[in-house]
Amino acid sequence: MRNPTVAGQFYALDPSGLEKEISRCFGDIDISQQNIHGAVIPHAGYMFSGPVAAYAFAQLPEADTYIILGPNHTGLGSAVAISQDTWSTPLGNVETDKELGKSLAGSILDVDEMAHMYEHSIEVQIPFLQYRFSHGFKVLPICMGLQDEETALEVGNQISSAITESNKKIFVIASSDLTHFEPENVANDTDKYLIESIENMDVHEFYRRISERSATACGYGPISAMLTVAKSLGGRTGKLLKYGTSADVTGDSSSVVGYAAVVIE
Known part of the structure; x- marks a missing residue:
């Protein structure tokens, strides 16, 4: 069992409090599955x-399995x-897709729980999925410590083959978060530049x-890897x-972190 490590820090530990917190995040966003x-x-x-x-979560389609690719901090x-x-969260347990995991294991992808033990990048996505979907979905967490272009393409191609089969x-x-700890005007400019290449795939x-x-x-x-x-x-x-x-919350524009929700149509 992979127990939550940032519950009570990144998000509420209490189940009812967590549901309210996620509900506030959605606000008046229209929740409608899209063909993405x-x-x-x-x-x-x-x-x-x-x-x-x-x-982004508002547009996600129902799926049997959500592969969540995150960096290894x-x-x-x-x-x-x-x-x-x-994987356990305050909203309950989610099973991993062991069949899909076994089909991907080998070559550059290893089954290794140590990389996930204290990593938050994947954990924080799961309560949103639990809030958004009531069907019995599974997840497949993949943590990337190696992020060079060749590795990302290989991981993406292997996932593509597994999905096809x-x-x-x-x-x-x-x-992923975007620019870290730069003035807001610098973050806005850099992130816009990066997002343009993501939009162009x-x-x-x-x-x-x-x-x-x-x-x-x-x-x-x-x-x-996701784009691939x-x-x-x-x-x-x-x-x-x-x-x-982050300045949208803190009001401090001198050192911010950038966030983007991007979907692939």
Whole structure:
């Protein structure tokens, strides 16, 4: 069992409090399933990024399995790590798709729970899924410590092959925040530049722009792997649903973190 590590910090520990917190994030956003092929969703504390994340979650389709790709902030575990544990949150337990996990394990992807033990980037997405969907979905958490372009493309291609061979409805989420701890005007400019390449679904250009700007988006590997999968599933373009920064909450524009909800149509 993978127990929550940031409940009571990034989001409410009490189940009823957590449901209210997520409900506030959705606010008056229209919840309507869309024919989308992937999504970029931020992963900060709900008070900061939850209202942005909700824009993407509102459009997610029902799926048998949600693959959640997140960066490895802790440095623990394998370079690209699959979890097969049941994941627990204050809203209950969610099973992992062990069959899909086994089909992906090997080569660059390892089954390794250590990488997930203290990592928040995937954990914070699951309560949103539990709030949004009542059907018995599963998740497949994949934590990427190695995020270079070659690795991201390989991970994306392997996931694409596994989806093609599966008879399940599978949806891929890339968990990532954008610019970290820069003045808001710098973050806005850099993030707009990066989001443009995500909307164009151009992985190589995305990496070029990251290098050019020395950008600090933490989940660029997960984003690129998701784009690779989405393109193989027929995705043609990305659409920015919502952008914001931590300054929207704190009022401090001198050092912000950027958040974007992007879906692939």
